[in-house]
Every structure is written in structure tokens, then in C-alpha cells.
Amino acid sequence: MKKYHVISAKRMGWNNGDKTYEHFFFPVEIYSKEDAIAQFRQVQKETLKSNNHWYPYTAYEYDGETFYSIQYRGIADENEI
Structure with missing residues (x-):
């Protein structure tokens, strides 16, 4: 099962409704946390x-x-994303 580093990024602007955060997934076999x-x-x-x-x-x-802003959320497997 594939695993991914999860990073949440807060969009610019005062009121973006439900689009305030976007989540990005980077495969652990390609990317280190850093x-x-x-x-x-x-x-x-x-x-x-x-x-x-x-x-x-x-x-x-x-x-x-x-x-x-960005925040590192940890590692998730493909079933969690």
C-alpha cells in the first residue's frame, strides 16, 4: 500500500469558504519529509x-x-486520502 506525506496549505484571502485549505500528497518512496x-x-x-x-x-x-501558511500533517496511506 502506498504512503504519502500530507501537507495542508492555507490559501490567501480572508474568506475562501470551504476552499481555505488545500491538501497535497507526496509519495514517501520519492520524497523525504524535508x-x-x-x-x-x-x-x-x-x-x-x-x-x-x-x-x-x-x-x-x-x-x-x-x-x-503550510503545515506538515504526517504520513497517510492511500486508504486515508
Whole structure:
């Protein structure tokens, strides 16, 4: 039975309904935990707050999409996903 590293990524935006998180699966026979996490490239962004000041933050990019945060969830087998 195949096993996968599971990473949850939070989408950018205030209200994405049920699309707030996306889950990604990386086969353990190809990716180590560190390699799976490294697929999400850290990028520096800025946001303009209501006080008219810009504030930096770290976001993550994967496959052309930007995510606010990522979390490693562990290993799951194919029956669990």
C-alpha cells in the first residue's frame, strides 16, 4: 500500500469558504519529509494595513499558487486520502 506525506496549505484571502485549505500528497518512496516541505518555496510579500503602512510577511508558493501558511500533517496511506 502506498504512503504519502500530507501537507495542508492555507490559501490567501480572508474568506475562501470551504476552499481555505488545500491538501497535497507526496509519495514517501520519492520524497523525504524535508523534500516534500521544500516543494513550497518561501517568498517574501508585503501587505498594506488600514494604517497605510506596509508590513512584510513570508508566504509559500507551489505550482504557481501562493499560500499563507503550510503545515506538515504526517504520513497517510492511500486508504486515508
